[in-house]
Amino acid sequence: MSQEQVVRIAQPGAAEVMQLELVEVGAPGPGEVRVRHAFCGLNYIDIYHRSGVYPLPMPSGLGMEASGIVEAVGEGVSHLAEGDRVAYASQPVGAYATARVMPARCVVRLPDGIGLDTGAAMMLKGLTVQYLLRKTVPQGGLQAGDTVLFHAAAGGVGLIACQWARHLGLKLIGTAGSDEKCELARQHGAAHVINYRREDFAARVKEHTEGRGVKVVYDSVGADTWAGSLACLSTFGLMVSFGNASGVVPPVSLASLSANSLYLTRPVLFAHLATRESTQAMADELFDVVSQGVVRIPIGQRYALAEVQQAHRELEARTTTGSGLLVI
Ligand code: NDP
Numbered sequence: 001m002s003q004e005q006v007v008r009i010a011q012p013g014a015a016e017v018m019q020l021e022l023v024e025v026g027a028p029g030p031g032e033v034r035v036r037h038a039f040c041g042l043n044y045i046d047i048y049h050r051s052g053v054y055p056l057p058m059p060s061g062l063g064m065e066a067s068g069i070v071e072a073v074g075e076g077v078s079h080l081a082e083g084d085r086v087a088y089a090s091q092p093v094g095a096y097a098t099a100r101v102m103p104a105r106c107v108v109r110l111p112d113g114i115g116l117d118t119g120a121a122m123m124l125k126g127l128t129v130q131y132l133l134r135k136t137v138p139q140g141g142l143q144a145g146d147t148v149l150f151h152a153a154a155g156g157v158g159l160i161a162c163q164w165a166r167h168l169g170l171k172l173i174g175t176a177g178s179d180e181k182c183e184l185a186r187q188h189g190a191a192h193v194i195n196y197r198r199e200d201f202a203a204r205v206k207e208h209t210e211g212r213g214v215k216v217v218y219d220s221v222g223a224d225t226w227a228g229s230l231a232c233l234s235t236f237g238l239m240v241s242f243g244n245a246s247g248v249v250p251p252v253s254l255a256s257l258s259a260n261s262l263y264l265t266r267p268v269l270f271a272h273l274a275t276r277e278s279t280q281a282m283a284d285e286l287f288d289v290v291s292q293g294v295v296r297i298p299i300g301q302r303y304a305l306a307e308v309q310q311a312h313r314e315l316e317a318r319t320t321t322g323s324g325l326l327v328i
Contacts, residue, residue: 144169
């Protein structure tokens with residue numbers, strides 16, 4: 001048992017609702033592990049949780065990604081041992097903390113060559129890119145030469161997606177909210193970039209594809225981009241709506257899919273992480289591309305745990321690029 005610093009919210013709201021509290025953290029129970037955190041990952045889903053877009057039972061902790069050292073393992077846990085360097089992306093929330101107890105099935109050992117900062121910066125975002133590019137497209141999946149549109153391409157998920165797509169031989173058209181962000185996405189492997197704050201991205205995508213449109217749109221922006229994203233798809237194209245940074249997509253008319261006989265999916269990472277085996281298999285693929293150096297994890301922002309309010313404000317204000325970390 002020890003007293004740990006934990007970020008808690010009593011009710012949903014703006015960044016100020018997050019407060020540091022001292023909380024007793026005990027020994028792990030059966031199937032659990034206790035992790036002393038080194039770094040916690042910042043993710044846009046933390047904003048949805050804090051603001052109430054994705055409701056949580058209150059009061060609540062926050063955060064779904066971290067790295068650190070295993071301090072104790074509970075009964076029945078055989079894949080981890082005290083002293084292991086580990087990382088995780090997981091439910092339940094509660095990663096914004098100096099240490100925590102959590103389900104061991106979510107936690108994986110980090111390979112020697114991958115630092116604890118990289119571990120916390122890449123698990124939730126990198127596993128997301130793994131399932132988006134490698135598991136989400138049916139009927140043979142994506143093939144080298146296919147063209148996809150990826151919104152918010154200079155963000156945490158976005159910069160990993162640009163690099164992984166290039167590695168797979170895909171032509172990724174990336175959108176971003178400033179010329180500087182567009183340049184960053186291009187440097188990380190986007191074949192074309194579009195500043196969607198000042199350009200009609202659907203018209204530009206049509207130009208880049210000689211009028212055909214793209215095979216897949218990956219849209220985490222939501223309300224603002226929904227209609228334009230549908231217009232970018234080729235016949236039988238797939239709309240992957242996986243987030244809502246600009247607001248939740250309003251109810252959709254099925255007729256909006258019929259003109260081009262489109263497919264639509266609304267996937268969630270945690271469905272893919274349901275078992276320890278699937279989590280490890282996805283993590284192994286991520287570790288492989290990172291260890292080879294074909295995907296680097298750009299860490300654009302680092303904050304102290306006590307600066308968590310500022311970290312959220314900057315993420316919401318669209319001033320961040322790549323991954324952000326809370327340094328414990
Ligand atoms: P990012 O670092 O990508 O930050 C979000 C980005 O969204 C901003 O930087 C901004 O980039 C863009 N954006 C566009 N419109 C707005 C707006 N109105 N307000 C704020 N941001 C806006 O975040 P993450 O890498 O953590 O996550 C990216 C997205 O992926 C999020 O929507 C997240 O919820 C989703 N996600 C979904 C998962 C799933 O399994 N369904 C799993 C993981 C992430 P710009 O200025 O360039 O437009």
